[in-house]
Amino acid sequence: MARFATTHWSVILGSQHSPERAREALEEICRNYRRPVLSYVLQHGYGAADAEDLTQEFFARLVEQRWDARADPARGRFRAYLLTALQRFLANQAESGRAGKRGGGAPRVTLDEATARAPGSQSPEQAFNRSWVLTVIEHAVHRLEREIHAAGHESLYRELAEYLVESPDSADYRHAAERLDLKPNTVAVHVHRLRKRLRELIRDELANTVSNAEDLDGELQALRGITHTDAL
Template sequence: MDSADKQSELNNRANFATTRWSIVVSAARESSPESNAALETLCRAYWYPLYAFIRRRGYTPDDASDLTQEFFSRLLEKRCLVGVDSAKGRFRSFLLASLQNFLANEWDKARAQKRGGGAASLSIDAVSAEASYLLEPAHDLTAERIYERRWALTLLERVLQRLHNEYVQAQKGRLFEALRPTIVDPSGAAAYRDLGVEVGMGEGAVKVAVHRLRKRFRSLLLDEIAQTVASQEEIDEELLALMAAVGG
């Protein structure tokens, strides 16, 4: 490994030292405003995929809502973080394994102590969650596949929202909405001409704008993924998992 490679490796390690997942791991040892915020951010991103997993396991909407709430209450209190190590897996894998253990061992206790009995909780819109669940594929997707699919779609929605916010802040919200479909489909010359008419730009300028939009989308996507894995190598693996989940 030459000096440039060594420096790149050091930079990667430095970047992963401050991901949300690593901050969450530190919360198992000592709580802080930073670790609490990181954990709550991750929980908000994953609550619906976990709710969908519980529903697909056969629980009623009310029970699924209570169980999801109680699970996150315990997680936010750090009771589920004892012994956690980011080097042993991705956050989403840790979360699903923790939930499965919770469902296997804590269902009766959780039912007796509705919504954590006043413990730390995460606000969950049960009505919205069930409405979303009713739109899930009705065929034989397993609970695990539903979880993977919702993880992927939720992550993509979060990336698109971040990208939208950036364009709005730059006073380019209209441009973003016009070019948004090109993120997944770069289109052809005719489409670029039509887009140019819509946003008042030439065909060449539209091509440049689309290139920048897609490049920024990929950058934000990689950043979101990096927040929940322990190493650079796992990013490519998560990208493949994401594409498989959406494609399935």
């Protein structure tokens, strides 16, 4: 439990003890999870320019007005809190009519829009959760890549990286073994270790968005139901 006392979300929920630390933790977690918010706004039908502006304004208000101070620690997963806060924010924007006055109708396509906009059949909530999972995995993969680089195993990683998220079959192992001049069983061991480490890093990323081990297990279970990948 000592691990969870220092997670971003636990620090935020304990803001009365250290408001400055809580603000820093909130800013960090907002930077990390900007894309799911943008996905939600885009899937609500806003254009690129409006979605970018609304996303920035949402996070600015979240940090400046400390909406998180109203969060209930007993109901404490940051993903659920952030989605609820975002739903209320957009509802207020729609009621005030301010969102419709943004951007002047000028299109502005960004890289974030291209990666964040989900298929049209998805609801905004589904788009948010899908993007959340992808963001968690992406952060974990980047951390794994830094570890691989520090260990000097880049060439091995380049050959096996495609098997991190989706399980390889026996033919994949054979082909990789031929390219690496290794035995298939040896390749299988390397893949197993990489996938195991990735899962550990994913779990560590998610730990920063919950306040206890029970919530972490619940968050992992929820995210497994959102995505079809076996990386979780």
